[in-house]
Amino acid sequence: MVKIKNMKKNILIVEDEKLILSAFKDRFEKEGFDVLAAENGEEGLKKIAQKRPDLILLDIAMPIMDGFEMLETIRSNEENKKIPVIVLTNLDKKNNIPKAADLGATIFLTKANSSLDEIVKQTKKMLGILDF
Amino acid sequence: MSAFKKNKMTKNTIKLNKNLKARDELLLTATHKLRTPLSIIRLYTEMLMREQDNLSARQKDILSKIYIGSLKMADLIDLFSYIFSLEGDALKVKLKKIDIVKSFSEVIQALSPEIEKKKIKATLKRPKNKIFLFADEDLIKEIFKNLLSNAIKYSPQKSAIRVDVQKKSGAIIFSVKDFGCGIPQAEQKYIFKKIFRASNVQKLNIDGFGLDLYVVGLIIKKTGGKAWFSSTEKKGSIFYVSYKETGMIKQ
Numbered sequence: 133m134v135k136i137k138n139m140k141k142n143i144l145i146v147e148d149e150k151l152i153l154s155a156f157k158d159r160f161e162k163e164g165f166d167v168l169a170a171e172n173g174e175e176g177l178k179k180i181a182q183k184r185p186d187l188i189l190l191d192i193a194m195p196i197m198d199g200f201e202m203l204e205t206i207r208s209n210e211e212n213k214k215i216p217v218i219v220l221t222n223l224d225k226k227n228n229i230p231k232a233a234d235l236g237a238t239i240f241l242t243k244a245n246s247s248l249d250e251i252v253k254q255t256k257k258m259l260g261i262l263d264f
Numbered sequence: 265m266s267a268f269k270k271n272k273m274t275k276n277t278i279k280l281n282k283n284l285k286a287r288d289e290l291l292l293t294a295t296h297k298l299r300t301p302l303s304i305i306r307l308y309t310e311m312l313m314r315e316q317d318n319l320s321a322r323q324k325d326i327l328s329k330i331y332i333g334s335l336k337m338a339d340l341i342d343l344f345s346y347i348f349s350l351e352g353d354a355l356k357v358k359l360k361k362i363d364i365v366k367s368f369s370e371v372i373q374a375l376s377p378e379i380e381k382k383k384i385k386a387t388l389k390r391p392k393n394k395i396f397l398f399a400d401e402d403l404i405k406e407i408f409k410n411l412l413s414n415a416i417k418y419s420p421q422k423s424a425i426r427v428d429v430q431k432k433s434g435a436i437i438f439s440v441k442d443f444g445c446g447i448p449q450a451e452q453k454y455i456f457k458k459i460f461r462a463s464n465v466q467k468l469n470i471d472g473f474g475l476d477l478y479v480v481g482l483i484i485k486k487t488g489g490k491a492w493f494s495s496t497e498k499k500g501s502i503f504y505v506s507y508k509e510t511g512m513i514k515q
Contacts, residue, residue: 149300155307193296222299224292224345227356244299244338248310 141259142166144185146176146202147220148194152243156189159248160255173197177205180212187259189251190237192221192228200235207236216258220251288352295345302341306334343475350482357400357487357514364395364404364429364438371409372427378416379425386412388427395429397436398511403483408438410476411503415442417470418501435506443500452495456481464497480505488513 143160147153148171160167168185170176174197176190188206192199199219206212219237221228222244229240239254309331316324349355368388372379379386397404415425419442426441447455447462454460461474484491484505489512495501 149304151304152300152307155304155311159311222296222303224296224349242299243303244306244341248307 140164140166141186141261142168142183143187143189143255144168144170144176144179145189146170146173146194146199147189147191148172149191152191155248156251159252163252163256165255173199173202173205176202180206180215184212185215187255188215188217189255190217190219192219192223192232200231203232203235203237218251218254218258220246285353288348291348292345292352295341295348298341299338302334302337305330306338309334340473343473343479347475347479347482350479350486355486357403357512359398359400359512362397362399362401362404364397364436365390367401367405368408368427368429368438371405371412375409375412375416378413382416382419383422384416384419384425385423386416386425386427389429391429391431395431395436397507399507400487400512403487403512407480407483407489407505408440410480411440411505414476415440415444415501415503417472418442418444418465418468420444431509434509436509437504437506439502439504441500441502446497446499446501447493447495448497452493455493456491486514 143165145153145156145160145167147156147169150171153169153171157167157169168179168183170179172194176188177197179185180188190199190203199221203217203219206215206217213236216238217236219232219240220243221240222242225240225242232240238258241251241254309327312319312327313331316327319327365388372386372388412425412427419425423443425443427438428441429436429438431437445464445468448464451460451462455462456477458478459474460478461472465472480491480503483489487507489505489507491503491505493501493503
């Protein structure tokens, strides 16, 4: 696999389950990403203020500030409006996809039904990174 | 009935509905919560699978079985979550004008790996004119997907499956016909019951939870349709679904 050079991207993963966060972080770092991590929406917003990510992987059901509220805040800020957001959750699709889409999620994936490979592939696709 | 008795019955009904709503919410929360440990099992199994060069053949085999088990559990949790939403009041029926043949073609395409694996010849008889139904596309596809996947599951290799859609006497009727193992006569009355699997298919060791036709029955009940079938053991089955031309309704 040959990666295109000078394409090191910075992603923010917001996930309250430590074991899931650690698995995502480990894999994305192995793929050559700079990874910022946060365990709830409030912490996620602080990380964005420190360093604007190229893409956000966002859980929904989280304590303190959930993913919907964080997404709404991101989209209401002119600077962050266009950051692609992949919503990654285990909540049921039928009721939550429309809400996430309305709030500006770029795509919606179910954690229990998506492999790490698929999540990485979608992330790269959205960032225009090609693997050969 | 006295006013006192009537009042008591109303109070009991309100209490019962409240309890049912609480049960539905609990079941939906439970399925959501179960997905988190399942995600952890899946993620870490995948991580180990990427580093399996150092593992023995036996360890690789065990790892792949854990992974398959996690995928099956994810399917089962999805199915239960779906059934709970159908059984409860949470179901949202979004009606729009659907081109039935187009929707069914998409389902056939999605199930084509299973069709090809068994070398089955699946045909969709196209009506002369397009047939539209005012329906929830996800629900109508779910009905058809369950009927078709059941037909595939219980059909022998290199057999045929025929799908037909027609407009007749103010109704839109579709059917799925297979030449599989059929359903024993004595058990046909249980076919739309939850977790029912006919005795002849249990002997065949075919994967299944006995919920596909229960889901079909639930959706039909909630949307004002009708379902029926005829089946002969060792010869095959044909399942029919019909809706009034005016389309689905939310019951």
